[in-house]
Amino acid sequence: IALNDDACGLQSSVSADLAPGTYYIHVEGFSSFSFGDFDLSVSGTLDTPDIGNVVGPFIVCPGSEGVAYSVTGDFDSYEWTIPFGASIASGDNTGSITVDFGAFSGPISVSATNSCGSNSSAMYAYVPPAPQFTTSTTDVLCNGGSTGTIAISTTQGISPFTYTINGQATSADITGLAAGDYVIGVTDAFGCSAHDATVTVSEPDLLTVDTDGCGVVYIGAGVDYACATINTIVTGGVAGYTFDWTNTESTEGITVCPDSTSNYEVTVTDANGCTATADWQVQVVDIECSP
Secondary structure, eight states, X not given: OOOOOTTTTOOOOOOOOOOSSOOOOOOOOSSTTOOOOOOOOOOOOOOOOOOOOOBSOSXXXXXXXXXXXXXXXXXXXXXXXXXXTOEEEEOTTSSEEEEEOOSOOEEEEEEXXXXXXXXXXXXXEBOOOOOEEEEEEXXXXXXXXXXXXXXXXXXXXXXXXXXXXXXXXXXXEEEEEOSEEEXXXXXXXXXXXXXXXXXXXXXXXXXXEEEEEOOXXXXXXXXXXXXXXXXXXXXXXXXXXXXXXXXXXOSSXXXXXXXXXXXXXXXXXXXXXXXXXXXXXXXXXXXXXXX
């Protein structure tokens, strides 16, 4: 930088706009007769370096990873501050970082420095409470049926919520289910998801009824051989069985004294209203002697 006193000694000072840096001063007189002391003063104010706004999402789901934040400006170093429980996954000491979040909200701020000085920028990151929910189930009434239900009740999070069952959209009250395992998901108004829950809908064992007993009666052999007892063997279903025979009886087993070969059918109903049927034939043999 060359500065001339064009006023031939009458100018009291010269000045220049200088960028930050180191300068060496050389003063030379107009002639060999120009000599003497001089004063040197440096004054002025450095402009604060420009920095942009921190750019990134304001709402962040708990546990989100790799969330990007950045700031514009020409700086040599960057010092970022992030919410408690979060960590900088990449880009530390640069103008662009990614953050792995925990469960806490807080400021995302940066202090950046170059040779002209420092500046800072910040924004707030809101981490809403993670959605949580409970479920209650109603098991299938009858084996092989589709009467099971699952009710979903949210206990934490920002409404309105959306629900899924095995990845498909559903409502909070799910009906018409067969027995099996179902994966339930809940997402809140911000798109934050709860941990999936596997819910089991059960069903009773298949209700069955078998019959056994005497299959033949004899006419003419006396009262001891004229009647047959029919028994039932019930498995599965839900205990609390009722019996309905085609001869209108309602006991677990019956005794019959037919005059001709006959079939007897029983319908068993369990406590859930499930039914099973079986039948038994009693053959009549006439051994009565004719005169």
